[in-house]
Amino acid sequence: MKVILSINAGSSSVKISAYTAERGQEPSQLAEAQLSGLTSPPVRLKYSRRGAQVAKDQEVQEEVSSQDGAFGVLLKTLIDDRDLPEIAGKRDVAIACHRVVHGGGYETSQVINRETYHHLERLTDLAPLHNASALEIVKTCLAELPGAVNVACFDSQFHATIPEHIHTYPINPKIASKNQLRKYGFHGISYQFITDAVAKFLGKDPANLNIIALHLGSGASACAIRNGKSWDTSMGLTPLAGLPGATRSGSVDPSLVFHYASSDVGKLSPSSTRDLHISRAEEILNKQSGWKALTGTTDFAAIASAAGGGGEDETNRSKRQLAFDLFADRIGGYVGSYYVALGGRVDALVFAGGIGEKSARLRRSVVAQAACLGFGIDEDAEEDAEDAVVWDVSSKKQGGCRHKTLVCRTDEQLQMARMCAHDDALWSS
Numbered sequence: 539m540k541v542i543l544s545i546n547a548g549s550s551s552v553k554i555s556a557y558t559a560e561r562g563q564e565p566s567q568l569a570e571a572q573l574s575g576l577t578s579p580p581v582r583l584k585y586s587r588r589g590a591q592v593a594k595d596q597e598v599q600e601e602v603s604s605q606d607g608a609f610g611v612l613l614k615t616l617i618d619d620r621d622l623p624e625i626a627g628k629r630d631v632a633i634a635c636h637r638v639v640h641g642g643g644y645e646t647s648q649v650i651n652r653e654t655y656h657h658l659e660r661l662t663d664l665a666p667l668h669n670a671s672a673l674e675i676v677k678t679c680l681a682e683l684p685g686a687v688n689v690a691c692f693d694s695q696f697h698a699t700i701p702e703h704i705h706t707y708p709i710n711p712k713i714a715s716k717n718q719l720r721k722y723g724f725h726g727i728s729y730q731f732i733t734d735a736v737a738k739f740l741g742k743d744p745a746n747l748n749i750i751a752l753h754l755g756s757g758a759s760a761c762a763i764r765n766g767k768s769w770d771t772s773m774g775l776t777p778l779a780g781l782p783g784a785t786r787s788g789s790v791d792p793s794l795v796f797h798y799a800s801s802d803v804g805k806l807s808p809s810s811t812r813d814l815h816i817s818r819a820e821e822i823l824n825k826q827s828g829w830k831a832l833t834g835t836t837d838f839a840a841i842a843s844a845a846g847g848g849g850e851d852e853t854n855r856s857k858r859q860l861a862f863d864l865f866a867d868r869i870g871g872y873v874g875s876y877y878v879a880l881g882g883r884v885d886a887l888v889f890a891g892g893i894g895e896k897s898a899r900l901r902r903s904v905v906a907q908a909a910c911l912g913f914g915i916d917e918d919a920e921e922d923a924e925d926a927v928v929w930d931v932s933s934k935k936q937g938g939c940r941h942k943t944l945v946c947r948t949d950e951q952l953q954m955a956r957m958c959a960h961d962d963a964l965w966s967s
């Protein structure tokens with residue numbers, strides 16, 4: 539038996555889960571802790587132990603200014619918990635698995651040694667909101683968890699199956715190959731979880747499953763999953779492409795950069811460091827756009843409630859309504875495109891991620907647009923089916939609709955722990 543610690547550094551949150559695991563078996567969760575709201579303080583803690591809630595939306599007093607800082611608070615929460623004797627100290631963690639958003643050419647998870655670490659360092663610029671933070675946490679674990687093997691699980695690895703004509707950009711092939719400029723795609727750990735969970739829910743072999751999956755969190759993406767494998771996804775070389783997000787623009791006309799008022803957008807940004815080279819343009823599109831630019835908040839719950847007419851002044855309400863409508867429109871575009879990519883043979887449209895899971899209003903708006911394709915939503919469906927991993931929100935009216943709409947409570951930490959439990963190389967000693 540080993541203790542596995544799964545660490546998921548998102549752009550607005552850090553989530554860690556601890557499991558006990560046997561080789562090749564389903565890991566059993568000991569505890570789950572998360573700090574959210576890193577881009578819209580106050581930072582809040584959610585903590586549960588053996589499935590029972592210990593803290594919910596508890597405001598954190600310490601100042602948390604980075605993902606690594608958040609990880610420190612979360613690890614301490616687990617170690618200091620007297621009712622969690624399995625993790626009484628830092629030595630008890632046997633495997634620490636890290637969600638690393640950009641894995642470049644890696645198509646499988648990697649044990650982190652000097653070589654892989656340096657290779658990943660070179661990819662930092664390609665996931666400016668994620669890789670550097672994840673590597674900071676890796677560094678902390680290498681220094682402070684003396685009994686642990688560290689493993690990198692990549693968001694991009696699920697998308698290694700995207701065919702060449704879809705992952706290729708129409709640019710000079712020599713330069714594309716030399717600089718590895720192609721669509722990689724992200725949120726893949728989540729899409730793998732969604733594929734397995736939805737196949738189980740529908741009683742299908744994942745190898746025959748065709749779904750349009752939407753992971754909508756602070757970063758948002760869509761994925762066409764054909765025969766259980768990624769066929770296409772909306773993020774690209776970096777997690778900036780595709781759908782807009784909390785602070786990200788999503789896809790815009792690339793020429794927009796050259797017309798963006800200030801003349802220094804091509805210059806290195808002040809936040810560039812020895813390890814990260816980011817231009818002002820990238821910084822603006824990654825960190826100062828999206829919901830933050832349109833509405834002033836990165837909290838989509840506030841945007842969705844104002845869009846429903848909830849107690850806001852008129853200027854705020856109309857800004858939030860615009861952001862909401864814009865998001866639903868962009869998502870609808872991918873649903874249509876991926877419906878064609880899957881030849882209309884779609885087992886389900888699946889909503890996941892913080893927004894996909896919790897915003898019934900956004901789900902209704904997206905599904906209403908896709909009504910012409912045979913999707914329909916049950917207005918009375920449960921907003922949140924407490925203990926379920928997958929639940930059905932499809933319309934039941936007049937014998938139902940042609941295609942199902944599901945919600946999936948995705949769990950990237952569990953998916954990573956599963957990958958480690960099934961990786962024989964981690965169990966030979």
Ligand SMILES: Nc1ncnc2c1ncn2[C@@H]1O[C@H](COP(=O)(O)OP(=O)(O)O)[C@@H](O)[C@H]1O
Pocket residue numbers: 548549550551754755756757784836837838839840842891892893896897
């Ligand atoms: N009830 C809700 N309605 C709409 N959006 C919500 C709700 N609760 C949380 N969210 C949004 O979910 C997003 C966070 O999703 P999550 O997947 O946890 O993020 P991350 O990208 O950091 O992993 C935030 O934009 C938050 O505002």
Ligand SMILES: CC(=O)OP(=O)(O)O
Pocket residue numbers: 547548549550639693724725755756757758777
């Ligand atoms: C890839 C990505 O955007 O991740 P997150 O939504 O967790 O920020």
Ligand SMILES: [Mg+2]
Pocket residue numbers: 548549755756
């Ligand atoms: Mg996330």
